[in-house]
Amino acid sequence: MSKTITIINLSKHFGKVIAVNNVSLKIDAGTFLTLLGPSGCGKTTMLRCVAGLEDPDGGEIYIGDKLVFSYDRGISLSPAKRDLGLVFQNYALWPHMKVDKNITFALEIQKMDKAEMNKRVKESLAEVKMEGYEDRYPREMSGGQQQRIALARMLAYRPSVFLLDEPLSNLDARLRMDMRSELKRLHYVAGATSIYVTHDQVEALTMSTNIAVMKEGVLQQMDTPDRVYHYPANLFVADFIGNPKVNLLEGKVERKGLVNMGTFEVAVDTYNTTGKVVVAVRPEDITISTSPEKGAVEFTAYSVLPAGADTTIIAQREDISITVRVSGISHLKMDDKIWLKFDAATLNLYDKVSGKLITA
Amino acid sequence: MTNLSIPEIPFSLRFVASSRRIFRWLTSTKVILSLIMLVILFYMVIVPLYRMLETTFTYQDKDLFRVPTAEVGEFTLFHYIRMLTSEYSKPYLRDPLVHSMEISVGATGLAFAIGGLLAWLCIRTDMPGRKLINQLALLPYIMPGWTIAQAWTVLFKSRITGGLPGVFEFLVGQSPPPWLSYGPVPIMISSALHYYTFFFLFISAALMSIDSNLEEAGDLMGANRSRILRKITFPLILPALLSGFIMTFSKVMGTYGGPALLGVPVKYYTISTMIRSAINIGDKADGFVLAITLILFAMVNIYINQRLVGTRKSYETIGGRGFVAQQTKLRNAKGLLTTLVVIFQVLVIVLPIGLLLYDTFVLVPGNYSLDNLTLHNWIGESVKNINNGSPGILRNPKIYAYAWNSIRLSIWTALFTALLGVILGYAIVKGRGTRLAKLVEQLAFIPYVIPGIAFGAVYIAMFARQMGPIPPLYGTFALLVVVSVAKHIPYSSRSGVSAQLQVGRELEEAAEVAGANFWQRFRHIIFPLTSSGFVSGFLLTFITTMRELSLIILLVTPSTMVLATQTMRYKENGDDQMANAVIIILIVLVTIGNFIIGKFRGGSLKKGLGM
Numbered sequence: 006m007s008k009t010i011t012i013i014n015l016s017k018h019f020g021k022v023i024a025v026n027n028v029s030l031k032i033d034a035g036t037f038l039t040l041l042g043p044s045g046c047g048k049t050t051m052l053r054c055v056a057g058l059e060d061p062d063g064g065e066i067y068i069g070d071k072l073v074f075s076y077d078r079g080i081s082l083s084p085a086k087r088d089l090g091l092v093f094q095n096y097a098l099w100p101h102m103k104v105d106k107n108i109t110f111a112l113e114i115q116k117m118d119k120a121e122m123n124k125r126v127k128e129s130l131a132e133v134k135m136e137g138y139e140d141r142y143p144r145e146m147s148g149g150q151q152q153r154i155a156l157a158r159m160l161a162y163r164p165s166v167f168l169l170d171e172p173l174s175n176l177d178a179r180l181r182m183d184m185r186s187e188l189k190r191l192h193y194v195a196g197a198t199s200i201y202v203t204h205d206q207v208e209a210l211t212m213s214t215n216i217a218v219m220k221e222g223v224l225q226q227m228d229t230p231d232r233v234y235h236y237p238a239n240l241f242v243a244d245f246i247g248n249p250k251v252n253l254l255e256g257k258v259e260r261k262g263l264v265n266m267g268t269f270e271v272a273v274d275t276y277n278t279t280g281k282v283v284v285a286v287r288p289e290d291i292t293i294s295t296s297p298e299k300g301a302v303e304f305t306a307y308s309v310l311p312a313g314a315d316t317t318i319i320a321q322r323e324d325i326s327i328t329v330r331v332s333g334i335s336h337l338k339m340d341d342k343i344w345l346k347f348d349a350a351t352l353n354l355y356d357k358v359s360g361k362l363i364t365a
Numbered sequence: 366m367t368n369l370s371i372p373e374i375p376f377s378l379r380f381v382a383s384s385r386r387i388f389r390w391l392t393s394t395k396v397i398l399s400l401i402m403l404v405i406l407f408y409m410v411i412v413p414l415y416r417m418l419e420t421t422f423t424y425q426d427k428d429l430f431r432v433p434t435a436e437v438g439e440f441t442l443f444h445y446i447r448m449l450t451s452e453y454s455k456p457y458l459r460d461p462l463v464h465s466m467e468i469s470v471g472a473t474g475l476a477f478a479i480g481g482l483l484a485w486l487c488i489r490t491d492m493p494g495r496k497l498i499n500q501l502a503l504l505p506y507i508m509p510g511w512t513i514a515q516a517w518t519v520l521f522k523s524r525i526t527g528g529l530p531g532v533f534e535f536l537v538g539q540s541p542p543p544w545l546s547y548g549p550v551p552i553m554i555s556s557a558l559h560y561y562t563f564f565f566l567f568i569s570a571a572l573m574s575i576d577s578n579l580e581e582a583g584d585l586m587g588a589n590r591s592r593i594l595r596k597i598t599f600p601l602i603l604p605a606l607l608s609g610f611i612m613t614f615s616k617v618m619g620t621y622g623g624p625a626l627l628g629v630p631v632k633y634y635t636i637s638t639m640i641r642s643a644i645n646i647g648d649k650a651d652g653f654v655l656a657i658t659l660i661l662f663a664m665v666n667i668y669i670n671q672r673l674v675g676t677r678k679s680y681e682t683i684g685g686r687g688f689v690a691q692q693t694k695l696r697n698a699k700g701l702l703t704t705l706v707v708i709f710q711v712l713v714i715v716l717p718i719g720l721l722l723y724d725t726f727v728l729v730p731g732n733y734s735l736d737n738l739t740l741h742n743w744i745g746e747s748v749k750n751i752n753n754g755s756p757g758i759l760r761n762p763k764i765y766a767y768a769w770n771s772i773r774l775s776i777w778t779a780l781f782t783a784l785l786g787v788i789l790g791y792a793i794v795k796g797r798g799t800r801l802a803k804l805v806e807q808l809a810f811i812p813y814v815i816p817g818i819a820f821g822a823v824y825i826a827m828f829a830r831q832m833g834p835i836p837p838l839y840g841t842f843a844l845l846v847v848v849s850v851a852k853h854i855p856y857s858s859r860s861g862v863s864a865q866l867q868v869g870r871e872l873e874e875a876a877e878v879a880g881a882n883f884w885q886r887f888r889h890i891i892f893p894l895t896s897s898g899f900v901s902g903f904l905l906t907f908i909t910t911m912r913e914l915s916l917i918i919l920l921v922t923p924s925t926m927v928l929a930t931q932t933m934r935y936k937e938n939g940d941d942q943m944a945n946a947v948i949i950i951l952i953v954l955v956t957i958g959n960f961i962i963g964k965f966r967g968g969s970l971k972k973g974l975g976m
Binding site: 012064084114 | 369371
């Protein structure tokens with residue numbers, strides 16, 4: 006039932022602003038793809054183009070084998086003919102209809118018979134754990150409940166593609182956590198190919214089977230969460246993904262396998278590169294000790310921020326500041342001397358000029 | 366990642382593709398609606414204006430007497446030369462123009478003073494009865510614009526001007542001074558007492574939307590009260606003030622009723638009354654030159670106002686609605702101010718209607734003593750020497766016909782206007798940012814700058830003969846509907862836009878994704894969510910059309926007469942009591958209409974006004 010989505014050279018601009026710039030993506034059937042990026046990166050526009058709510062200025066979109074949009078052929082199917090469901094950021098429940106009406110609206114248009122319709126309402130409400138809410142008006146429910154109804158409304162007519170436009174961003178932090186697992190479960194059960202738009206990288210990492218990172222309308226990287234996190238394709242992705250942020254240290258490769266940071270050197274895997282580079286290292290990939298160790302570099306604890314499960318330590322050495330994360334509560338004090346050790350296998354090297362990951 | 370690419374399209378297919386794209390654009394709902402609106406606006410606004418201009422630049426039948434060599438339809442500047450530079454210029458154009466300006470400036474200033482003070486008292490003080498005043502402020506929308514002028518004549522008409530004595534003369538025993546009976550002063554006052562509500566509504570809305578924290582911040586910095594008023598409050602409500610100025614000024618400029626009742630008897634002509642007399646004696650082109658003058662002045666007025674405010678200062682709704690109004694305690698002045706406000710309301714509402722009503726019960730005109738009271742004017746049989754032999758108003762079948770004309774004119778106009786409002790609102794809001802939508806919005810604004818009587822004049826020029834698919838409409842009831850709908854387009858588009866803006870675009874898109882076509886979306890989503898706006902627009906139009914005079918006075922014929930124009934005709938024939946009875950009927954009908962329509966779906970006048 007689920008379908009592949011193929012996007013080829015998609016472009017869309019509004020006036021002089023290029024919202025989507027020549028993006029190509031192939032989304033396998035059953036994938037949960039997250040479009041991730043800062044606000045204004047074109048991710049929502051992409052989604053709206055797939056939905057058929059915007060007419061792109063170039064490119065093609067296939068849903069399954071069906072060509073739903075082609076600029077060159079002058080084809081653009083209406084949203085209704087694309088077999089997809091869309092959940093909006095602000096839920097977009099029709100305020101003058103009760104929950105059951107909201108859900109049956111699409112079914113009535115399909116001229117489904119009454120009994121089947123009632124069954125669908127029951128089923129979809131059960132799927133989002135909102136049984137018994139048929140008679141409520143949207144304004145009589147909390148934001149989280151409205152969001153569930155919006156999901157139920159989409160589930161009820163069983164589209165083969167789910168489109169979700171920042172569906173959790175209007176919820177409070179606690180509810181967002183709960184809904185993440187619910188959504189992931191819903192996708193797992195329904196198996197529909199899903200495109201999920203968010204600016205929240207934690208959401209992207211936790212829920213997706215694939216992440217497409219965008220910036221200023223250009224696709225930066227499309228990969229599994231694991232690869233996006235551990236092998237960001239460029240400095241933008243490295244910097245955008247991860248909390249606390251990745252450490253980006255500028256240095257120079259003077260001898261093969263060694264990057265000179267000015268006052269200390271870091272060993273890297275055998276990269277055949279020379280010249281100016283940026284070393285990216287995740288805070289949790291650095292080991293910390295309170296006494297000198299071979300290969301470790303001396304720093305000062307500038308600030309220690311325990312947060313229960315883990316502690317973030319800001320280490321300082323002259324004008325270089327590095328964020329380190331250790332599990333549990335650290336008993337370091339501010340201005341303690343510490344020694345940081347880097348693991349060559351966890352370091353990524355980027356070209357200083359192009360910002361691209363150096364792979365060889 | 367797989368390498369994705371689009372296969373090359375053969376040239377022949379490219380042409381098909383681009384025509385498909387154009388077709389899709391043309392058939393998208395917002396474009397179709399915009400195009401339909403463009404055609405309608407073109408016919409209702411642009412063509413009439415063009416035809417009017419054309420008329421002023423060509424010889425007309427009547428000019429053959431003046432210029433023997435002329436040929437009808439030939440290009441000429443004759444009318445402009447005649448109206449602007451000849452000996453006719455002073456009595457026909459220059460003097461009336463000065464008079465129009467005079468009363469507009471005077472009435473606007475007075476209306477501002479009254480409306481501003483009332484708004485401040487209602488919103489920012491602890492005066493008792495504020496709520497009531499707030500509601501009464503809408504009454505002038507219900508009363509015909511010339512009600513006070515007509516009541517004025519009942520009170521102050523005098524034998525000096527060759528008429529019958531008014532109530533004042535009857536009670537005091539002396540004629541009132543001539544300047545009080547007729548002329549600029551009474552026109553100014555009676556117009557101001559009607560139009561002050563624009564200022565009241567605009568300023569009170571603006572005062573309400575100003576977060577008084579802004580003023581308190583000034584207070585904390587040590588500014589005194591008048592300084593805060595001048596430097597903070599005033600600049601913040603300036604845009605609202607100027608909207609009030611534009612509206613009042615152009616309304617008074619284009620108003621016909623007041624100047625006709627209080628100016629014409631003493632030969633104090635304004636452009637509006639002059640247009641009517643020029644057209645009545647067959648000098649259509651001359652009348653149009655006057656109408657164009659009026660339009661130009663109204664446009665200059667709006668232009669100057671917009672330059673004064675400047676777009677950068679348009680911060681009408683800062684601070685939103687969440688205001689914490691700090692109320693000024695009136696203390697000692699409370700009693701005095703309250704009394705003054707009560708007296709004012711009596712003067713504006715109770716006294717005029719009371720006078721008009723009392724006059725209808727008078728048997729021998731000019732004798733206001735109690736033993737001269739009668740119901741003859743209402744229910745009497747025809748008597749030869751009373752009211753030129755016409756029967757009582759309620760026995761006169763013509764009055765019923767006119768009342769029915771008024772009602773159906775209002776209903777049709779309101780229906781079409783509200784419908785246009787929904788469509789215009791949809792086309793403009795959904796097309797936001799496109800040139801097409803902008804064009805529609807701007808065209809829809811044009812009737813706003815054309816004063817009522819000039820707009821009516823425009824429509825004489827149009828539709829006198831076949832125009833494309835439209836048959837000649839002059840003298841038909843349909844023409845009255847068309848002109849009334851056209852004049853209301855700016856209001857309907859504004860309220861339509863604000864109604865549409867309240868429906869988030871996602872609500873419609875959600876329905877679109879769910880498979881609903883435009884008609885289903887409109888019926889199930891858009892219309893239910895904008896229906897209170899629809900009803901409010903309907904209500905506002907119904908009421909303003911019912912008591913509209915300036916707009917249609919030039920277009921009515923005996924068979925399409927409505928109550929408002931019949932009032933004027935009775936006045937012109939000297940049947941004052943009949944006229945007063947008709948205006949009372951009109952007020953009653955409008956009030957009933959307001960009450961009934963207000964029952965539906967939360968419609969309200971205020972909403973119709975976009976407040």
